[in-house]
Amino acid sequence: MRASAEQIHRSSLGRGVGLLMVALAAMAVIVTMLAWRARATLEDLRRADYINNVLPAMTTLMEDLLNAETGQRGYLLTQRTSYLQPYRDAMRNLDRRVEELRERDQDPAHAAKLARVRELVQLKMGELSQTLRLHDSGREEQAMEMILGDQGQHHMDELRDVLGELTSSMRAERAAISARLGVEASHTELLMLAGLAMLGLFTLLATTQLVLRSRDLVRTQRRLKGIADNVPALICHYDAKGLVRFANAEVGRVFHVDPATLDGHSLDKVRGIENAERMRPYFERALRGEAVEFDAEQVIDGETLHFHQRFVPELSGGRFEGFYACSMDITERKRAEERVAASERRMKAVTDNLPVFIAYIDARRCLRYANETLRTWYGLDPQAAIGLHIDEVFGVASTGERSAQLALSLGGERVEFEVTSTMLGKQRHLRSVYVPDVGADGRVQGIFTLSIDITVMKQAEAQLARLASSDALTGLPNRREFDQALGGALTRQRRLAREGRVMALLFLDIDRFKSINDTHGHGVGDTVLREFAQVLRRAVRGSDHVARIAGDEFVAVLEGLNRPEEAEQVAAKIVEAVRAARPAELAISTSIGVATVADGEAPAMDLIALADRALYQAKHQGRDGWAALQWPGPDQRR
Structure with a gap:
């Protein structure tokens, strides 16, 4: 019995020692793994802190550049000096931002790109400053050509690309670190729990078989506390x-x-x-x-x-x-x-x-970002439109107008164009830029779009064109427009002459107009001129060209006449209409010189001179009438 009991005791002791050794080995493995994980986690945290320190500097640098360019363009386009403040603030900080980025980012792998960033920032600063100097010195067109030129945009695109590559790689690394830390935390917790469970199990088994189980349990608890105390x-x-x-x-x-x-x-x-x-x-x-x-x-x-x-x-x-x-x-x-x-x-x-529309469209042509201009131009909530296909947001007709440009940009090409669209019943003339968003793998992930409403500028251009070609007092075309119209009419007459058609030039003035100004004042004289112009416009066909060339001198170009007498009939009609009109309640009359041409070889200046001679003849015959001459020989009629 004693031998049997001793054998059982030894067997129990051996199993207890064995279980204790297994427990110690398991804990050693867990401690080693935890220590290894702790070192790896510390390195990851240091790297993540480094990335988090560098990324805001890159973002701030790009923000300042965008603020500077936006302020510069806003000032040049709108002439509002308020746009210069963000430009000045940004330009004042750019050198410091670049230096701050260089100090924060000490990664040797980034040195070449950071040097290029610094070079591009200097180029961009020089370009922005030069455009303002050109503008402020009165050379607005050169300034606009420079900001719209390929070189400045190329610098900005390259800067975005370089910073984009840096930030994308660092964000990807940070995301990988975060994912790794999450996994490491879960694994650490599981290891701790597994270690605790294993320790409890082996300790329980060991203490049932070992007389000194309490001392081993205390030792084991001390080890566990040491592990727990050194876990971050x-x-x-x-x-x-x-x-x-x-x-x-x-x-x-x-x-x-x-x-x-x-x-x-x-x-x-x-x-x-x-x-x-x-x-x-x-x-x-x-x-x-x-x-x-x-x-x-x-x-x-x-x-x-x-x-x-x-x-x-x-x-x-x-x-x-x-x-x-x-x-x-x-x-x-x-x-x-x-x-x-x-x-x-x-x-x-x-x-x-x-004052621009900014959006991001992904490769599936779904809207992923839009600024508040979407609400102003289209009446849509930008947040509600996120994720919708652009056909749903802007309408099939609108996207169809831009389908070629969208295809080019989604193919990796930068596109700049002008288009006219109707939005909420209002027609807007837009200048748009589509910039492809190319990923690290070379595939286009989407496009950045920027559209500027240049309707006011287009209207101003049209108004300037109208002012350059029209008479301010009467609204009729001026001498410059008349010269162009006469040249075109003579060109067409070469073809119409083969069909037997005739062209005529009427030279008119108001009889004794100087005495009207002297007697009634220039205000009344201006009224007479305006109403005379209206009478003249009504007396001819809509296709005929009427112009005021100087003072009280007017002309009318009549095209496609069947015979010269039709021009004389028009002149007679004008004379009668002026008598009946009584502009400014005054009895006035007009004298008209008619020059007709049956072929298309009459030089413009010769035809004008012929009409002037006919006018002189009408004046000589007593005014309030007309006289006609046919080019090239004299052919007078009353």
């Missing part, structure tokens, strides 16, 4: 009543307490009443045996920190024993996200208040 996370264990039974050293460091003094205390003692209230709903769910994962703010020493927290229930034989709480400090990540979000808000505020 806050780890606690709460029992089924919600009281703390364990807190690692990180909890004490963050909340400035001795972790040992928290044993048996509630959540309020660990986190503080205000912080505990924020976590109460999740805490109660964990006490019901539910696994919970969430982000929460915690105010510690007046500073708001952000934690990603996970509550994992502890079950024993299906019975709830408590739960483990693991919290990772994600404050820096949150702050970086807030800085990015703030930058995006500022950029949106800028774009929403620019």
